[in-house]
Amino acid sequence: MTTDTLTGVFEEHRPVLQGVAYRMLGRVADAEDVVQEAWLRWSGGDRSAVREPRGYLVRVTTRLSIDRLRQIKARGETYVGPWLPEPYVTDFGGTAPDTAERAVLADSVSLAVLVVMESLSPLERAVFVLREAFGYPYADIAAMLDRGEPAVRRLAGRARKHIKERRPRYDVDPARRRDLTERFLAAAAGGDLAQLMELLAPDVRLVGDSGGKSRAPLRVLESADHVGRFLIGVAGKGIQDPAVRFLELNGGPAVLVLSGGRPDTVLQLDIAEERVQTVYVVRNPDKLRALVP
DSSP states (O other), X not given: OOHHHHHHXXXXXXXXXXXXXXXXXXXXXXXXXXHHHHHHHHHHSOOTTOSOHHHHHHHHHHHHHHHHHHHHHHHTOOOSSOOOOOOOBOOOGGGOOSHHHHHHHHHHTSHHHHHHHTTSOHHHXXXXXXXXXXXXXXXXXXXXXXXXXXXXXXXXXHHHHHHHHHSOOOBOOHHHHHHHHHHHHHHHHTTOHHHHXXXXXXXXXXXXXXXXXXOOOSSOEESHHHHHHHHHHHTTTTOSSEEEEEEEETTEEEEEEEETTEEEEEEXXXXXXXEEEEEEEEOOGGGTTTOOO
């Protein structure tokens, strides 16, 4: 292949590779590093035996992601307060031409699923991502991971059971989420506690991720009363020259709050039965740098 052809083939599959790496790691910068390493191996390696570039690149990216995930877990890093995945701008483009396929991809990259996936082993996580998000046959996954197909099926079964038991089911319809998000934002910004309480489920949870680098709750808040009063109390405070933008993050509508033109807060809601079930608030500045208005 010529250099231009090599680059063209890789760029064609980059969105899929980025999607695999991010779902594996939950961190945009780490995912980008993995994809860059995959490019180096693609451009500088022996490709004489490569018959299907996409499969080869997904295999390389998956293995690199497993290695990176093991390194992260081995370091045993402590995190101040609750941890959430880094917000990820989703644009499935040509990778998901079918509406049902887009829904699967969106669900697999949602904050709710990624949080639960943190408790899977690296191999379980890899099998779950390749099977559930990208629909690879078990035989192909086994070849990618150098495992027998029965072992891969067992890993998939354990991962699927774990996710099903721990993740709540939410309404993923984007239009309904966007509408409720707008009403939620208006009630919080307007200080209308009564209206906000009507939107919150009785057992609503608020998960705030600051990494200890900005103001956010250092524990998960629970119940409509606690969450509602907290939101009314902090809405707009400490944010200079605030501005709000809607965008799609992790497969669903989200709110980006800017302070002086710079990303300050990401807010995203999980809803069910027209009520807010979970409020995600990301304020760790390290996780917001990649977001631009």
